[in-house]
Amino acid sequence: MIDLARLNVRDFFGGAIAETPGSSFLVFTGDDREWSYRDAGAEITRAAAAWHSLGVGKGDRVAFMLDNSPQFVWAWLGLASIGGVLVAINTGFKTSEAEYLVRDSGARFVLAGDEHVEVLRGVQAALPEVAVLHGDAGTESFTALMEAELDPAPHVELSGDDVISLIYTSGTTGNPKGVMQTHRNFVLTGQAYVDWMHMERGDRIYACLPLFHINSQAYSTMAAIAARGAMVLSPRFSASRFWSEVRRHRVTVFNFIGAMALILTKSEPSADDADNAVRIAYGVPTLATEVVDAIEHRFGLRCISGFGMSETTFGLLEPLDQPRRPGSMGIERHHPDPMVPRTQAKIVDGDGVEVPRGTAGELLLKNAAMMLGYFGRPAKTAETLIDGWLHTGDSAYQDEDGFFFFVDRMKDIVRRRGENISSLEVERTVARHPHIAEAAVIGVPAELSDEELLVFVVPRDPGEPVTADEVFVWAAEHLADFKVPLYVRLIGELPKTATAKVQKEKLRAIDADDRSGRIERAGARR
Template structure:
């Protein structure tokens, strides 16, 4: 296995534009596979030619440097093609969640003031309605199947006119605006440069020791920073291959891995839990996956021992600051930790700096909990059209994550809770995330979410919303007893509400703001203070 810097050294130096990085990788062996999707395999040469044709098409349609282009579709090769073609002319891709309704999509597309939108057949009607009212009606195209009134991207590319592509595209041009999931209000559009995208890919090579002959299976959505900055950018940096899956499916996950020859995949906590709980009849032991990024402690044993995957890597990043910390590929990994500060394959390249501070902004000693502040070379350029929120996100050049962590003596960071997920009970701070994890480990619980509700004497009481696993009839008393056996008395919830499902954000995090806004939840909950003798 090559060292990460040896992988990068396989290719000529480049200018850190997407076009420059791609050309650097393509010239080594242009017939190697670059992207596999829907039964088609694109070689590096074929994809580079398609990007140039697509860039000429965009210019012919009036798309210029700085213009925003929305993409609202399920994962497909068109996402990656448009990302590189737009970057080639200095324009910007705005990925949009294909599950959005009209109002959600309207906010993003209007806020970004898009000039064009690429949709899927199943999102076209919503995208069209969402674009109504824009000052200039955007050009709309389809990525998967043409219609009489809406052209197909591939058909248009085939007829792209000749044009001179610009030579003045800088690596510091914005290439992506990724909107946050908006758990605390309207989504914010985090802007990232081409340099940050390419550099983020190089850092991912370091995190998972990605090799030039590997196949990265992309099951996470391409509107999310993980799939873009880690999987796509990592494939680019390593000169590897990517396999795009339209949408995660637990039923077909292992068969897809076998059929595609995937060796690496990124997941989130929800996917890990789902795969752990699926029937083993779906598992295919002949799969070739050897690395998984994003495995949490609760499922690590299953992935390693039952699924036979030796390298399980976890880290920390946000839409605004991708890839900050990571458990080292070469070890040691500390269970439950986010790892130490990550690094670039080139030891001479500086990477992130992290501080843990109290409410007064003073650094706290190792072992104490505080908010994580970050400086990193791939920090966002700011929030699009929102200078006030951009200013509020930083203090003296440090990005304020809003996450509470602790750092141990070895420099490993451990997530405690979102700062806004703290429950204040009788003078003590309680992390809702800890309760979520502990209750979620009950054999009869599928998912749990702890939120604060007003206490009679001020501050908060703890309410836990619980989704039972099928076939289990867990009671509120059993949930409380489970907590008593594992947590301090202060952390045992007063209220337990059983629900059919929890609300989730587009990135599959529990939408606790939605739970807090539900006035009936407390009314439906069992009050254990009253139930107790």
């Protein structure tokens, strides 16, 4: 029977060492080094001693600005084993952005990869009380500290409610918020992910998404431990290296987000595309049916989608044992142990009243792997978590069979001429044009009331640019008249977060700063 109150990642990993000490835990594709569970345990123990020697204790926050690397894993799990809290900084951040996270979290130390030290010198200039530790360079590096003869870190009591990681939201609206994820949530997620993906003992999961993201922390790392398998860690996603690394290291499972799946389908076809050991890939958002079909048939694997957030690692998932509903996010995903509270999901209107099936409203979730709240923001926590229900801010609907379908971020639904329009639907339609790589839609003020649609378009081939007229004609052929954008803007690339989310606030700023780039649809104003 699972004791939810005592679940923690230190004991979770310790159980794996006891069961399979010689099995592979970590493979780093950067140099093809490999560590067993026993060897990894030794590295983690040394990292725990290093943190303790610096005075880091239970509840202390430590910021990391490191690329994917074995050192990230050892330093993080060592920190977690003494009750410290990871604050992982997006490695694409500039000084002001990194400073915000360090200041907001109250981190006393920052572990910096050598390539990020310059950014963090600026942070230290603003926050002189913060100590910056170099990853590898010099005698004062964290690596040197791990290799020193230090007393072991004392045993610390850990509970399921202890925070293991502050996952900062993307900050697409206002400043990022630190999501407090717990030891219990991460252990439950690893155990459940193995069940969701039908993983087998010893499976290898490929992790090319950044370790500052909840996907790699909670899904890839924890699932590898739960399966007594290996995490094949890549420094970063690379379309050119992806399949060679997957084949070389006998990967059986991988995760994807954003445009990653689309990029893989657009690579040059090869006769050995299906020559891989991958059985299943999971990712968000839900892909268009033709993209799913292309991935499955070309690469010989099963591709499923679902719904999760930094605020909850559970949520929705396409079930592997039921017929597919094209475009669906699936149904509630549960922990395999019946003693763990089951996930609940519902769709409500603006008053919090559950709506009939087939009607769009806000998606609410309740499950056993919910965040404790937003760090230092009790009011925002109370606004988001109400009576145990997480208000996702996403519009969705549920069909008669209980499957959920995403409509849009509620803030991205455009109200035009009395109609609610999903920006996602328009984006997907426009992006199907053969000369268009990506599209993003925002609402802009209309002359009289409501909003108009503006679509930003990225050409697939800069040498063969698409015209605004082509966009308008294509949209008119595939969308109802009221969904056809009034404006088009051609752009070289869409601004995105490191987790491939389009930063629509930046698109709004681009348009607000210079509206001369808008191209208006001829004859649209009648």
